[in-house]
Amino acid sequence: xxxxxxxxxxxxxxxxxxxxxxxxxxxxxxxxxxxxxxxxxxxxxxxxxxxxxxxxxxxxxxxxxxxxxxxxxxxxxxxxxxxxxxxxxxxxxxxxxxxxxxxxxxxxxxxxxxxxxxxxxxxxxxxxxxxxxxxxxxxxxxxxxxxxxxxxxxxxxxxxxxxxxxxxxxxxxxxxxxxxxxxxxxxxxxxxxxxxxxxxxxxxxxxxxxxxxxxxxxxxxxxxxxxxxxxxxxxxxxxxxxxxxxxxxxxxxxxxxxxxxxxxxxxxxxxxxxxxxxxxxxxxxxxxxxxxxxxxxxxxxxxxxxxxxxxxxxxxxxxxxxxxxxxxxxxxxxxxxxxxxxxxxxxxxxxxxxxxxxxxxxxxxxxxxxxxxxxxxxxxxxxxxxxxxxxxxxxxxxxxxxxxxxxxxxxxxxxxxxxxxxxxxxxxxxxxxxxxxxxxxxxxxxxxxxxxxxxxxxxxxxxxxxxxxxxxxxxxxxxxxxxxxx
Amino acid sequence: xxxxxxxxxxxxxxxxxxxxxxxxxxxxxxxxxxxxxxxxxxxxxxxxxxxxxxxxxxxxxxxxxxxxxxxxxxxxxxxxxxxxxxxxxxxxxxxxxxxxxxxxxxxxxxxxxxxxxxxxxxxxxxxxxxxxxxxxxxxxxxxxxxxxxxxxxxxxxxxxxxxxxxxxxxxxxxxxxxxxxxxxxxxxxxxxxxxxxxxxxxxxxxxxxxxxxxxxxxxxxxxxxxxxxxxxxxxxxxxxxxxxxxxxxxxxxxxxxxxxxxxxxxxxxxxxxxxxxxxxxxxxxxxxxxxxxxxxxxxxxxxxxxxxxxxxxxxxxxxxxxxxxxxxxxxxxxxxxxxxxxxxxxxxxxxxxxxxxxxxxxxxxxxxxxxxxxxxxxxxxxxxxxxxxxxxxxx
Numbered sequence: 001x002x003x004x005x006x007x008x009x010x011x012x013x014x015x016x017x018x019x020x021x022x023x024x025x026x027x028x029x030x031x032x033x034x035x036x037x038x039x040x041x042x043x044x045x046x047x048x049x050x051x052x053x054x055x056x057x058x059x060x061x062x063x064x065x066x067x068x069x070x071x072x073x074x075x076x077x078x079x080x081x082x083x084x085x086x087x088x089x090x091x092x093x094x095x096x097x098x099x100x101x102x103x104x105x106x107x108x109x110x111x112x113x114x115x116x117x118x119x120x121x122x123x124x125x126x127x128x129x130x131x132x133x134x135x136x137x138x139x140x141x142x143x144x145x146x147x148x149x150x151x152x153x154x155x156x157x158x159x160x161x162x163x164x165x166x167x168x169x170x171x172x173x174x175x176x177x178x179x180x181x182x183x184x185x186x187x188x189x190x191x192x193x194x195x196x197x198x199x200x201x202x203x204x205x206x207x208x209x210x211x212x213x214x215x216x217x218x219x220x221x222x223x224x225x226x227x228x229x230x231x232x233x234x235x236x237x238x239x240x241x242x243x244x245x246x247x248x249x250x251x252x253x254x255x256x257x258x259x260x261x262x263x264x265x266x267x268x269x270x271x272x273x274x275x276x277x278x279x280x281x282x283x284x285x286x287x288x289x290x291x292x293x294x295x296x297x298x299x300x301x302x303x304x305x306x307x308x309x310x311x312x313x314x315x316x317x318x319x320x321x322x323x324x325x326x327x328x329x330x331x332x333x334x335x336x337x338x339x340x341x342x343x344x345x346x347x348x349x350x351x352x353x354x355x356x357x358x359x360x361x362x363x364x365x366x367x368x369x370x371x372x373x374x375x376x377x378x379x380x381x382x383x384x385x386x387x388x389x390x391x392x393x394x395x396x397x398x399x400x401x402x403x404x405x406x407x408x409x410x411x412x413x414x415x416x417x418x419x420x421x422x423x424x425x426x427x428x429x430x431x432x433x434x435x436x437x438x439x440x441x442x443x444x445x446x447x448x449x450x451x452x453x454x455x456x457x458x459x460x461x462x463x464x465x466x467x468x469x470x471x472x473x474x475x476x477x478x479x480x481x482x483x484x485x486x
Numbered sequence: 487x488x489x490x491x492x493x494x495x496x497x498x499x500x501x502x503x504x505x506x507x508x509x510x511x512x513x514x515x516x517x518x519x520x521x522x523x524x525x526x527x528x529x530x531x532x533x534x535x536x537x538x539x540x541x542x543x544x545x546x547x548x549x550x551x552x553x554x555x556x557x558x559x560x561x562x563x564x565x566x567x568x569x570x571x572x573x574x575x576x577x578x579x580x581x582x583x584x585x586x587x588x589x590x591x592x593x594x595x596x597x598x599x600x601x602x603x604x605x606x607x608x609x610x611x612x613x614x615x616x617x618x619x620x621x622x623x624x625x626x627x628x629x630x631x632x633x634x635x636x637x638x639x640x641x642x643x644x645x646x647x648x649x650x651x652x653x654x655x656x657x658x659x660x661x662x663x664x665x666x667x668x669x670x671x672x673x674x675x676x677x678x679x680x681x682x683x684x685x686x687x688x689x690x691x692x693x694x695x696x697x698x699x700x701x702x703x704x705x706x707x708x709x710x711x712x713x714x715x716x717x718x719x720x721x722x723x724x725x726x727x728x729x730x731x732x733x734x735x736x737x738x739x740x741x742x743x744x745x746x747x748x749x750x751x752x753x754x755x756x757x758x759x760x761x762x763x764x765x766x767x768x769x770x771x772x773x774x775x776x777x778x779x780x781x782x783x784x785x786x787x788x789x790x791x792x793x794x795x796x797x798x799x800x801x802x803x804x805x806x807x808x809x810x811x812x813x814x815x816x817x818x819x820x821x822x823x824x825x826x827x828x829x830x831x832x833x834x835x836x837x838x839x840x841x842x843x844x845x846x847x848x849x850x851x852x853x854x855x856x857x858x859x860x861x862x863x864x865x866x867x868x869x870x871x872x873x874x875x876x877x878x879x880x881x
Contacts, residue, residue: 025768026787026811029811219685263543263544267543267550274554276799279795280561281562281564282569284781284798285569287778288840288841295823296822298821301579301825318866340734376695378712422738
């Protein structure tokens with residue numbers, strides 16, 4: 001590999017501390033880990049030269065050692081998690097197995113080497129196909145069994161030869177030049193450099209079927225240090241080829257600089273926040289805990305589902321029961337948690353309405369439901385529907401007249417001059433509070449609700465009638481018998 | 487350098503304030519004028535005043551922020567996980583993959599459940615939107631979109647339509663017909679128009695309104711039938727990546743999160759930003775309300791999930807671990823709010839105990855980033871979509 005291009009510092013080693021893009025954040029964390037692992041004096045792993053048959057393998061560490069280090073230093077209890085994290089660090093290109101193209105970590109004696117900072121992904125490499133062609137070509141020139149091309153690499157080379165047919169002579173020459181320079185290097189150093197170079201290409205031209213970790217989330221592309229992914233040559237080759245336009249969505253700007261108006265708005269906002277009355281954390285904690293504990297028995301991930309969770313048992317009985325007209329006791333119990341819960345459940349809504357109708361006071365709930373429905377209408381229907389609601393519930397002599405305080409009444413009447421989706425918000429809020437404090441409480445005490453909650457068997461009309469008849473007959477006969485006796 | 491001479495009046499009425507005083511002869515916008523020395527000074531300072539104003543406003547803003555932090559800190563009397571010490575731990579979860587949905591040709595970017603608890607819609611980088619019956623693995627509809635990277639999709643509450651969009655900067659609604667052979671693409675209705683990619687969309691309580699978030703930094707509420715913009719929400723200073731509607735039957739608010747690291751709560755009626763939270767160290771990829779609507783959680787590229795309470799107006803929990811270094815792309819609560827499922831860029835799903843703050847379980851299975859996680863409407867399962875081209879349903 002040409003020394004020149006190596007020194008061509010593309011921000012060698014460390015990431016730009018100013019760069020806060022999402023990928024850089026991860027790279028920085030991985031680099032921190034990888035530096036710590038290699039720092040033997042500070043509790044890192046021992047990177048040694050291993051003797052193998054007739055040769056020596058320089059600068060390696062076993063997978064097991066890495067897994068051990070990760071578990072100890074990152075407080076990981078489960079080896080599987082450490083192996084997974086290690087595999088990801090390898091897949092990103094920071095360490096690699098010395099005798100495999102597939103970048104994963106194994107928890108055994110498999111030997112691994114750390115990647116050179118020159119090749120770190122944080123340098124925003126976007127290597128060109130000409131570079132890859134030079135590299136593959138170079139590999140074929142070296143008579144080493146360990147450097148033989150894998151099948152997929154041979155295929156890639158063939159494809160590149162076809163694509164770059166015209167400049168193949170140039171590529172060949174570059175490859176030759178690099179081979180010459182490499183020959184002059186120290187043997188051990190060459191082994192290390194070759195493996196690091198191979199690992200670099202394993203990241204940027206992965207084995208088919210392996211994840212390409214250089215793929216980016218398109219929403220985050222704009223803020224990359226190299227947003228247009230201008231291709232930098234790994235080997236210092238000038239780019240004259242037609243580069244494809246990268247699929248980066250360019251048009252929008254990154255965070256705008258705040259203007260005077262922005263800051264003024266911010267000040268207004270902050271003043272509103274300062275005036276807001278907030279609750280103590282202890283209180284909200286109790287409230288969150290209370291809510292969660294109340295609903296845990298309904299949470300399929302935490303409590304058992306009766307009869308079974310359809311996804312686990314492949315039996316849809318649970319869903320059929322939920323859809324049926326007869327709500328279970330457990331479901332009825334939920335309606336008692338709050339008026340909101342009761343109204344959320346269509347069955348709860350029906351029962352509440354039934355109760356109110358029995359008391360001849362259903363207009364409040366019907367109004368509330370009508371306003372909810374209004375908000376769901378398409379824009380073109382809103383104005384006329386709003387008028388209808390006014391006529392039905394609020395106008396002089398309305399058939400289902402509801403009781404509003406004068407303030408809300410005034411506001412609503414004003415809103416109706418330009419009727420919109422939210423014209424009845426004040427009124428709806430007022431009515432909801434009324435129902436909550438008055439009729440809802442009575443509903444919970446009512447027979448309609450209690451019967452369902454306690455699953456009392458309802459005495460049907462026919463039963464009652466026949467019972468009454470039987471009683472009447474018996475009493476008549478008894479009386480008749482008494483008369484007859486006297 | 488004046489290249490003209492004019493009658494230099496050295497004493498008389500000032501052109502600005504009319505007081506009779508010694509005059510200075512100056513050019514204002516190339517017009518020769520005579521100002522008294524006081525007016526000259528005032529005018530010269532105004533240039534300075536404009537520059538100072540922005541700085542002094544910034545100072546005012548900073549001091550208000552400090553004051554707000556101090557006031558809020560007074561209410562921070564205890565940590566949520568401390569209060570939660572008294573409740574029982576969650577019993578060991580044995581969650582496994584129950585379904586694998588294969589069929590997309592490229593990364594699956596988004597999914598949404600139907601209210602019937604078994605159907606779902608998913609969208610992919612290859613431009614395809616698929617409607618599945620998750621229970622039977624049957625593909626019921628496949629809609630080809632004209633653009634790649636369909637980043638957002640949503641199921642209508644009625645179950646009769648889906649909405650989706652992405653790099654086309656639009657949100658389009660497709661009514662779902664029962665006729666399998668019908669070309670859904672022909673019935674497409676363009677509803678929302680943004681000036682950058684569509685990052686999220688959701689129907690409100692009905693099929694008639696859609697709320698969208700976009701890379702152009704805004705959110706917007708649209709009337710589906712007419713395509714009219716009902717309300718727009720400005721305040722984020724960078725791409726908005728996610729939004730979630732408050733679960734209340736009576737509420738009219740939603741929360742959004744974006745690349746400016748802020749999570750904002752909005753009033754749908756007025757378009758106003760009512761609360762704002764900024765404690766994350768990087769982009770917020772996803773926001774979700776806690777089931778009671780009193781709090782919400784956010785997922786970020788800083789590898790943490792955080793819980794914010796609206797009544798305390800502050801962050802009340804952070805879900806993080808030394809061993810978790812990859813960003814969180816998505817999250818959702820279990821039905822009771824006890825568990826928080828987070829989908830991570832390290833291909834896993836981490837399950838957190840919301841109250842106690844510790845991780846209770848880890849789900850392996852995906853072979854590339856998890857892009858979306860959503861709990862089913864009745865809480866019986868959680869679905870994850872991934873860059874490995876598949877979706878998984880876990881229970």
